Amino acid sequence: MTALPATEIDDTATTAAAERPARRQTGAHAVVRTLEALGVTRVFGYPGGAIMPVYDALTGSSLQHILVRHEQAAAFAADAQARLTGKAGVCLATSGPGATNLLTGIANAYLDSVPMIILTGQVPSGLMGTDAFQEVDVFGMSMPVVKHSIIIRDPMRIPEMIAEAFAIAEGGRPGPVLIDLPKDVLQAEAYPTLPPEPRLEAGPSHPSESDLAAATALLARSRRPVLYIGGGVTLGGAVDAVRDFMTRTGIPSVATLKGLGCAHPDSETYLGMLGMHGGRAANVAVDESDLLICCGARFDDRATGRLDSFAPGARIIHIDGDAAEIDKLRRAEIGLAGDISAILAGITNDWLDIAEWRDLCVERKHRHAFRYDAPGSGVFAPAMLKQLSEVAGDDFIAACDVGQHQMWVAQHCRFSRPEHHLTSAGLGAMGYGLPAGIGAAMTRPDAKVVTITGDGSIMMNIQELATARRYGVPIRILLLDNASLGLVRQWQEYFFDENFSEIDLYDNPDFAEVAHAFGIEAFTVHSREEVPAAIDRLLNARGPILAHVLIDPRENVWPLVPPGASNADMMED
Amino acid sequence: MRTSLRIELADAEGALMRLIGLVERRGFTIATLDKAAASNGQSTVTMMLDARDAARNMDVLARQVARLLDVRGVFTSDTHARIAPEIAAEAAAGPDRWRQACPPRR
Numbered sequence: 001m002t003a004l005p006a007t008e009i010d011d012t013a014t015t016a017a018a019e020r021p022a023r024r025q026t027g028a029h030a031v032v033r034t035l036e037a038l039g040v041t042r043v044f045g046y047p048g049g050a051i052m053p054v055y056d057a058l059t060g061s062s063l064q065h066i067l068v069r070h071e072q073a074a075a076f077a078a079d080a081q082a083r084l085t086g087k088a089g090v091c092l093a094t095s096g097p098g099a100t101n102l103l104t105g106i107a108n109a110y111l112d113s114v115p116m117i118i119l120t121g122q123v124p125s126g127l128m129g130t131d132a133f134q135e136v137d138v139f140g141m142s143m144p145v146v147k148h149s150i151i152i153r154d155p156m157r158i159p160e161m162i163a164e165a166f167a168i169a170e171g172g173r174p175g176p177v178l179i180d181l182p183k184d185v186l187q188a189e190a191y192p193t194l195p196p197e198p199r200l201e202a203g204p205s206h207p208s209e210s211d212l213a214a215a216t217a218l219l220a221r222s223r224r225p226v227l228y229i230g231g232g233v234t235l236g237g238a239v240d241a242v243r244d245f246m247t248r249t250g251i252p253s254v255a256t257l258k259g260l261g262c263a264h265p266d267s268e269t270y271l272g273m274l275g276m277h278g279g280r281a282a283n284v285a286v287d288e289s290d291l292l293i294c295c296g297a298r299f300d301d302r303a304t305g306r307l308d309s310f311a312p313g314a315r316i317i318h319i320d321g322d323a324a325e326i327d328k329l330r331r332a333e334i335g336l337a338g339d340i341s342a343i344l345a346g347i348t349n350d351w352l353d354i355a356e357w358r359d360l361c362v363e364r365k366h367r368h369a370f371r372y373d374a375p376g377s378g379v380f381a382p383a384m385l386k387q388l389s390e391v392a393g394d395d396f397i398a399a400c401d402v403g404q405h406q407m408w409v410a411q412h413c414r415f416s417r418p419e420h421h422l423t424s425a426g427l428g429a430m431g432y433g434l435p436a437g438i439g440a441a442m443t444r445p446d447a448k449v450v451t452i453t454g455d456g457s458i459m460m461n462i463q464e465l466a467t468a469r470r471y472g473v474p475i476r477i478l479l480l481d482n483a484s485l486g487l488v489r490q491w492q493e494y495f496f497d498e499n500f501s502e503i504d505l506y507d508n509p510d511f512a513e514v515a516h517a518f519g520i521e522a523f524t525v526h527s528r529e530e531v532p533a534a535i536d537r538l539l540n541a542r543g544p545i546l547a548h549v550l551i552d553p554r555e556n557v558w559p560l561v562p563p564g565a566s567n568a569d570m571m572e573d
Numbered sequence: 574m575r576t577s578l579r580i581e582l583a584d585a586e587g588a589l590m591r592l593i594g595l596v597e598r599r600g601f602t603i604a605t606l607d608k609a610a611a612s613n614g615q616s617t618v619t620m621m622l623d624a625r626d627a628a629r630n631m632d633v634l635a636r637q638v639a640r641l642l643d644v645r646g647v648f649t650s651d652t653h654a655r656i657a658p659e660i661a662a663e664a665a666a667g668p669d670r671w672r673q674a675c676p677p678r679r
Contacts, residue, residue, distance in 0.1 A: 143591050144598055148642045151586055168642060324636035 025192055027155035027185045028053035031119065032061045033192035034159045038166055040090055042066060042081070043119075044074035044439065048094025049134055051121030053186035066442070066471065068435065069463040071098050075105020075118070076432050076461070077439030080399060080422050082114050084443045088169040088177075092119035096134030100141070104429055106176050107145040111426025112258065113235055115174035117165055118146075124184040125153060139180045147175030153182065155190035163195030172204075173322045174235060204236070204321055204339040212346035215317050215334050219249075220351040222291035226314075227251045228274070230303075231258025231425065232296020233340060234418040236321040241341035242295060246270070249349045251293070252361040254282040256303045257425045259296070261415035269358060271365050275303040276561045277407040280368040283559075283567040285361050289314045296320055296340060299329040300426075309566035319343050370412060377527050381405065381480050381551050382412045384531050385452070388478065389413035391535055392448040396420060399440050399449065401433030401457030404486040407557045409452050420447075431460030434477065438468055441475040448539055449474065455481040455508050465518040468544040476538040477546040479511055482553040490556045494571070495563065515546040522546040575604060576631050580618045580638060581646040584611035588643035589618070596622065599637055600629040615645060 031054055035043070042064045047055045058065055068074045071093040078089030093102050099120040109116045122128065123135045139151055148168050152161050165177040219225060233242050239262050246253055246267060253263050254274040263270035272279040274286055286292065292314040297303065304310040307329060318325070318332035319340055326335035336343045374380040385408050389396045394416040400406045400423040415421045422440055424432040437451030458479055468475050485503040492500050515522035525534045525547055538547050559570040578596075582588050589608065596603060604621040624631070631649055639647045 139587060140590065143587070143594055149587065153586075173640075322640070324633060324640055326633075326636075327630055328633045 025190060026053060026057065027152075027158055027181075027188050027190045028057040030155060030158040030190045030192040031162065031181065031186070032057045032063060034162045034195050035090065036062055037159070037194050038163060039087075042442065043090040043092055044068055044077045045092035045119075046071050046074060046094070046098060048096075048098045048121065050095035050123055050183045051092060051098070051119070051181070051186075052094075053183065054092065054119070054121070054181070066438075066467065068467050070461060071101035072105050072431065073435035073438075073461050073464045073467065075102050075116070076108065076429075076435035077442075078116055079105060079109050079112075079114050079432075080436035080439035081443045082109075082116055082174075083112075083422055084397070084419050084440055086115070086170075086419075088115040088117045088166055088174075089439070090117045090119065092121075094121040094134065095123055095138070096136050098134075099138035100136060103138075103142060103145070104427070104431075106142055106178065108424050108427040108429050108432065109176040110145040110147070112231065112424070113174050114176065115169040116176040117162075117169055118142075118176055118178040120178065120180050121186070122151070122180045122182045125182045126184070128182065138178065142178050145176070146178050147173075149178040149180070151180040151182070152185055155185050155188040158185075158190060159193050159195035160198075164198040167198035173232075204342075205337065207336045207338050207343050207346065209346075211334065211336055212343070215336065215343075215347050216349075218291060218315060218317060218334060219293075219347060219349060222315075222352075223354060224289050224357045225249075225251045225291040225293060225352075225354060226285050226289040226311075227253035228286065228292050228294045228297050228303075229253055229255040229259035229262045230295065230297025231256065231418070232298075232320050232322070232325075233259060233262045234296075236296060236340040238296070238340035238344065239418060241344045243267075245344045245347075249352055250354065250358050251352075252285050252358055254278070254286060256297050256300065257410055257423060259418065260410060260421050261418035265414045265416060268362055271361060273410050275300075275567065276305065277411065277557055277559065278303075278561075278567070278570075279365075279370070279411070280559060280570065280572070281361065281365040283561070283570060284364060286311050286314075287566070287568040291315050291317065294318045294320075294330075294332070295344070298325050304329075305561045305567040306564055309568070376552075377529070379525060379528050379531060379549055379551050381549075381555060382408050383528075384478075384535070384549065385409055386412040386414075387531065388450065388535050388538075389415070392450070392539055395447040397440055397444060397447045397449045398422065399433050399437035399451045400424070401451070401453040401460075402428050402430045403454045403457055404482070404490070404555070404557050405452050405454045405457075405480045407487070408480075411557075430457040433457055434461050434464045435467075437475045437477065438464060438471075438473050441473045442471065445474050448476070450476045450478055450538065452478045452480070454486065455479065455483060455505055455511070456485045458511070459508075462514065465515060465520055465544070465546075469519045472543050474542060475544050476541060477515075477544070478538065479546060479548050480551050481508065481511065481548060482551050482555065483508055484553050486553070486555070487557065489553075490560070493556075494560070511546065511548040515548075520544045520546055522548060525549040575621055575623050577650040578620050578622055578631070578635065578638070579648040579650075580620075580644055582616055582618050583643040583645060584614045584616055585643045588641075591641055591643065592618065592638065595638060595641065596620065596634065599634055600625045601634060 074091035082089035323337035372383040441449040512522040
């Protein structure tokens, strides 16, 4: 079946409304006009009582509203758009359940430092605090997971406050900003005006010459340095600077889940992902290093394993755009907060003598490379993912869900840019992949956007197949079905004495038939010999398409660092 | 160890709740809290804090507090704590008892 092109969507109601006489301008109009003035072209949302004035004002607007089928998906789709563009994604929902349904998406954006504007309707000001219908204090509930939040109480300040919210979301270390909009404010008379220039956060500071000299001196004394790359490199616009630094110094590098794609994928000295599911070459290099140059990473427990045995012999140079990350978990001999590109450019390597170390790391990288010659005729997911990303090329964008497939993507896919790897890294939210893929494919319809999901994860937001169908989104969905919650099953196998508790999804629906029911092209892959044709069909599809791939439920993710262990003590197949 | 933190806080809706929530969430208990009445759109909050465990670092907390948009300044009384280089200049210029832990955001 083919998807309905966007142009065939019935919008006669919208057209008729646009031809009505001009109406009184309200706070809701000010919201819409301000978004337009700020250059927003698309919002993801779901209507409801308190936000209805905004939906009324959307009529005739240049904004494209994408109607999702659950508010959480609006947040995830806006998140993906933001990661690809660097500009704040926008989502909106009504008060009460609409707002609470957004919270997981807001937390996801917060933990991965994604710029996002969340507009929530609220009950009228006079009813706030009275337990009114669909009233929840989303302003209070969201505080731990937003960069900032505001309640707009004066309709005349709407342009100014929304403009400031965008500046906050996108400035410094990015993050989500929630704007709560009481219904009476949205309905009050207001005169939309151009938003003023927002007050900007202070730009990144620049390190002193003495700090850079100290870092250079520490590097010159090192014989086994490792560059530890995190997502802060992308946030700081320092991908090119990191690649230049790697080329100039030849220092072996490793990356966190969010740091994947920062190093050039063909770099010989790039050793891969470190941490719980990192490769042996990467984890051993960090373990043996005498100097760890942490660049935009935060010593997250998934990357470090047992913290007190992480890089035990290494001194630390910690470079980050956010001063609050320095010393948070591991004391740094030198902490450099500011513009990552400027800092890396200021560290010279005239006396660096690491040829022997570099050669050892590269030799280990080849010796411990992943193998793809799994026995049997069934689909071997790591091999399929590797092949998929290589065939798709530099325009490959993966929107991952959470589970074994997420780790296989991190281990085996090739990413030309870090923005092309969309993953719920900090929160680990199942259900991210499909709506994120929709947001990504609408943002980059020219790219090869593939949602990679599992049979557990896709059921968390499977209703969004309707969104993909409605808008004819060019999204490819690769569903790896092992009829279980695979990563939980793997942990139960090794760390809970094989007590397999509530992980069996034997009664999954036929996912290809489910996709067909939504009007989406779909097919099932049963064996390894079908893989090349399946990849070809997926990547050449013009509309939404789903490949339902049956894999061995016993397949695990290797290597694995056991909980509470050092990264040097990884388990392998 | 008990340490004092002094925060200059904008008189904005939710600012105090946001500050208290962050301090608690980042691993400190608030032993005492004093807030002066707002003047010129700003008030001063002084807190005595106890870390929940030895790994909690007051300087890191000060920087996390300074990230809040409503915070105009952060001062600690712990003059012996290690501070990051970018803050050193601010610290050196601060008053004797209260060390400015972070420069203002805006």
